[in-house]
Amino acid sequence: MPPFVYRITKYDPAHRDERGHYTGAEDTVSDHGPVEEAYLAAIAAFAEAAGIDQLEIREPQIGGFAHFGMEPPVDGYGLADLFPAGSAGFHDGALVPITVGLELVRAMLRDKGAWCRLEAEGAFAVHVGWDQYLYIGSNLPCETALVRTRALGLFPERLDASPYEFAPDDPGYVQRPADADFWARLHWTVSAHRAVFLEEVFAGNASRWHRLIRDNIETVCSQLAPRARLAIWPDLLTDVETAVAALPDEGLVEIVWEDEDGQITSAVVDETQFEAVTSQLAGARAAGVVSMYAGEDLPLFTAVLPDSEGVLRARWQTEPTPSDRDWAFLKTLRRGQVVTGTVTTIASFGVTFVDIGGFTAMINIPELSWRPFDYPSDVVSVGQEVTAEVLDVDMVRERVPLSLRAVQEDPWPQVAQRIDEVVTGPVTKIVPFGVFVRIEDREDGFQGLGHQRAG
Secondary structure (H helix, E strand, O other), rough: OOOOEEEEOOOOOOHHHOOOOOOOOOOOOOOOHHHHHHHHHHHHHHHHHOOEEEEEEEEEEEEOEEEEEOOOOOOOOOOOOOOOOOOHHOOOOOEEEHHHHHHHHHHHHHHEEEEEEEOOOOEEEEOOOOHEEEEEOOOOOHHHHHHHHHHHOEEEEEEOOOOOOOOOOOOOOOOOEEHHHEEEEHHHHHHHOOOOOEEEEOOOEEEEEEEEOOOOOHHHHHOOOOEEEEEEEOOOOEEEEHHHHOOOOOOOOOOOOEOOOOOOOEEEEOOOHHHHHHHHHHOOOOOEEEEEOOOOOOOOOEEEOOOOOOOOOOOOOOOOOOHHHHHHHHOOOOOOEEEEEEEEEEEOOOOEEEEEOOEEEEHHHHHHHOOOOOHHHHHOOOOEEEEEEOOOOOOOOOOOOEOHHHOOOOOOHHOOOOOOOOOOOOEEEEOEEEEEEEEEOOOOOEEEEEEEOOO
16 A cells, blocks of 8 residues: 555544544435545545556455356446446456546445455555545645545545555465466366366456367457456256256355357356246256355366466465365475375275375386385385375376385396396296296395296
8 A cells, every 4th residue: 555545534533432433423325416526526636646547446346246247237336338348347457547437436435336446556546445434545645635635525534554455365375376387287177078167257256157168268268357366167067957956955056057059157146046047047058056155166276367477466366276275285396306295095006195295196106116016015005104206296187206216225236236146046936938036135135037948
């Protein structure tokens, strides 16, 4: 937030009690008249004093659940006619002239459903709070604007910071950017599953759903809203009757359906609206249901679109799915790194699975040991702690092969030094073409083959 922060209200500070609560007669809603116009005039005065002629929309939110997708524009959210591209133009990072910014403030003052922060690269900010509280920040003191604000009958008060300054919900959580790894994985997922859903969230609860297949993935991705939050879901669609049968007795769900033309529509509803929405599915060829409650239905992976130069400026928090947590962990691994983990499973096909910090890596049979063995269980056991080297980190398939033998001393150079040496040892196996003899005095010692000579 810029250094000069002012709270601007229609509430006279003289009409506050000892705890700072307003006790006067002013209403806490917009008058849709001269007081509202005074707020807008004050913002315009501060912007002029600060030399600001356009603002950037940050963290846009739509009150309720507005879904634009293939539906007609949603009325009543204070966005009508403000954006040439329609409501989808109300996205994080969109630059708007002061005139449009003032209309967004008007919508926020009237609590029409749209909300956002309006900023100008750290030099200027406008935040609208509950009950007609307005916060303006500037890198200049804007004395003329303060005089103008008081003349409008409003009360500016200097603060240290705006209570609506952005603060992440979880400061320790690292966002996942839609980078090269993300797009590679998306392409691989579409190829492997033939179809997946991409949920594009561009303004809080406003979202669009896209069904991705090999033929349309590039086209869809080129039309995503800037700085959108993305979630990749498995193919949600099934026949309509099955989808309707999956509706819970009560609760909030998102119903996604595809019409005969392949257009995707969605609506967030509860049990009081199930009947009305399911009646719209009569002409749908497929539908799916997603629970809106945390932890019940999770996307495969999530990301946030960076700007064109690859910088992640959007502040949306991605949902920490299990796959995202794996991805964050994989980013810490490097080929050749030595890790410690616990053997969790020895599969029937021979691969050994190891938990390394909550991620399951694998050891293929040849990487278990330099020495001969019959079964993986001859080398490791479930619950055993092992130290191994990372052979590779596959970010797309989320696979990490390990090697136990890479951290062991290679015994073959010592064996090679015994060339031409006469050795004795027990016969371990007789085969039609000769016998195997153990040449080291240990149970897992190397074996040599004595060929049966012809004639």
